[in-house]
Amino acid sequence: MISKKMKNALGGSSLIRAMFEEGHRLAGIYGPENVFDFSIGNPNVPAPERVKTAIKEILDEEDPVVLHGYMSNAGFEDVREAIAQDINKKYGLNLTFKNVVMAVGAGSGLQVVFRTILDPGDEVITLAPFFGPYRGYVADNGGKLVIVPTHIGTFQPDLAAIEAAITPNTKAVMINNPNNPTGVIYREDTIKGIAAVLDKKSEEYGHCIYLISDDPYRELVYDDVEVPYTLKYYKNTFVVYSYSKSLSLPGERIGYIAIHPEMEDAEDTVQCLAMATRDLGYTNAPALFQKVIAKCLNESVDVNVYKKNRDLLYNHLLSLGFECAKPEGAFYLFVKSMIPDDNAFCDAAKKHNILIVPGSFFGCPGYFRIAYCTSYAKIEKSLDAWTKLAKEFAK
Numbered sequence: 001m002i003s004k005k006m007k008n009a010l011g012g013s014s015l016i017r018a019m020f021e022e023g024h025r026l027a028g029i030y031g032p033e034n035v036f037d038f039s040i041g042n043p044n045v046p047a048p049e050r051v052k053t054a055i056k057e058i059l060d061e062e063d064p065v066v067l068h069g070y071m072s073n074a075g076f077e078d079v080r081e082a083i084a085q086d087i088n089k090k091y092g093l094n095l096t097f098k099n100v101v102m103a104v105g106a107g108s109g110l111q112v113v114f115r116t117i118l119d120p121g122d123e124v125i126t127l128a129p130f131f132g133p134y135r136g137y138v139a140d141n142g143g144k145l146v147i148v149p150t151h152i153g154t155f156q157p158d159l160a161a162i163e164a165a166i167t168p169n170t171k172a173v174m175i176n177n178p179n180n181p182t183g184v185i186y187r188e189d190t191i192k193g194i195a196a197v198l199d200k201k202s203e204e205y206g207h208c209i210y211l212i213s214d215d216p217y218r219e220l221v222y223d224d225v226e227v228p229y230t231l232k233y234y235k236n237t238f239v240v241y242s243y244s245k246s247l248s249l250p251g252e253r254i255g256y257i258a259i260h261p262e263m264e265d266a267e268d269t270v271q272c273l274a275m276a277t278r279d280l281g282y283t284n285a286p287a288l289f290q291k292v293i294a295k296c297l298n299e300s301v302d303v304n305v306y307k308k309n310r311d312l313l314y315n316h317l318l319s320l321g322f323e324c325a326k327p328e329g330a331f332y333l334f335v336k337s338m339i340p341d342d343n344a345f346c347d348a349a350k351k352h353n354i355l356i357v358p359g360s361f362f363g364c365p366g367y368f369r370i371a372y373c374t375s376y377a378k379i380e381k382s383l384d385a386w387t388k389l390a391k392e393f394a395k
C-alpha cells in the first residue's frame with residue numbers, strides 16, 4: 001500500500017494532473033491546434049544554437065571515462081569555478097568554486113538547501129502567490145511552510161507582514177524574483193528591506209535566518225527592468241538557479257546553488273549541500289550538461305518572443321475587462337478570476353478549450369495563471385476563445 005502522505009499529496013495535485021489529461025482529451029476531439037494549453041511553463045523558444053555545438057565539442061574533447069563518470073557530489077570543479085567567475089563579473093562579487101554546488105535544476109536545488117538547513121518543525125516563510133511545489137520541498141525535509149501574502153494587486157512583498165510572521169522557529173525566508181506566477185519583479189529597495197528585516201530578526205533571536213532566492217527567471221526580463229542580485233544584499237543567502245528557463249533546457253535538469261563567501265559556516269554549508277545532493281539520490285548534476293553550461297555562460301534565449309506574447313495577450317485581456325498586474329519578467333500572467341471561485345472559472349475556461357491553472361495552487365485563490373510560453377500564432381488563435389469566456393461572465 002502506498003503511504004498516506006503520498007496519497008494525500010496525490011489528492012492535492014490531482015487538479016493539475018486532471019488538467020493535463022483534459023488537454024489530451026480535448027486535443028483528441030478538437031485537434032491539438034484548437035486547444036489552448038496555457039497550463040505549463042515549458043519554454044517554446046529553442047535553446048541557443050551554441051548548446052548543440054558545445055555538446056559536440058565536449059564529446060570530442062573530453063576523456064569519456066571522466067566525462068561520464070562519478071565526480072564530487074558538488075559537481076565538476078572547473079564548471080563551478082566558471083560559474084563563480086561569471087557571477088563575480090556580472091555582480092561584482094568574490095565567489096570561487098567553493099561557493100557553488102551544481103544542482104539538478106532549481107527543484108532539486110531547493111530540496112538540497114532545505115535538507116541542509118531544516119530541523120524538524122523549522123519554519124520557512126514564502127510570499128503568496130508562490131510556486132506550488134514549494135509545499136512539498138519544505139514538508140519533505142521536515143519543515144513547515146508559512147505563507148505571507150503580498151500586497152493585493154501589485155503582488156509586491158509586504159515587509160511589515162514578513163517581519164510579523166518571523167518567529168523563533170523561522171529558519172528562512174524564500175523569495176522568487178522574477179515571480180512565478182505573477183511575473184512581477186522585486187526592486188532593489190525591497191530586497192534591501194527584506195535584508196534589513198532578516199538582520200534585525202536574526203539578531204533578536206540569536207541565530208541566522210537565511211534568505212533563499214529562487215532565481216530561474218533571472219534573465220527573462222522585459223522593458224529594461226533590473227533584477228537585484230540577492231547575494232549582494234544579504235550574506236546568509238542561497239541563490240538557487242536553473243537553466244530550465246534561461247537557456248530553455250528544462251529536460252536536461254541543470255542548475256546550481258550559490259552562497260555568499262561570508263555566509264555563516266560557509267565551508268560546512270557547502271559540504272552539507274554536496275552531502276544532501278548525494279543523500280537525496282541525485283548524486284551529482286548531469287555531467288555532460290555541467291560542461292555544456294560552462295561553454296554557454298554568455299548565451300541567452302530571445303526574450304522578445306515572450307515579450308510579444310505578453311503584449312498580445314495582456315492587451316487583449318485588459319480590453320475584455322480582466323484585471324492583471326503587467327508582468328515585467330518570467331512568462332506568466334496572473335489574472336483576477338471573474339468569479340471568486342477560481343476552480344470554477346478554470347473549469348468554465350476549459351469549455352472554450354482554454355487550459356489555465358487556478359490561483360489556489362499558488363496559494364492565492366480568486367486568480368488564475370496563464371503560461372504564455374507558447375507560439376504567438378497559438379495565442380492569436382486563442383483570442384476569440386478568451387472573448388467568449390469573458391462574455392459568459394460579463395456583468
Ligand SMILES: Cc1ncc(COP(=O)(O)O)c(C=O)c1O
Pocket residue numbers: 041104105106107108131176180214216241242243244250255
Ligand atoms: C519558481 C520556480 N522555481 C523552481 C522551478 C523548478 O525549475 P527546474 O526545472 O529548474 O527544477 C520552477 C519551474 O517552473 C519555478 O517556476
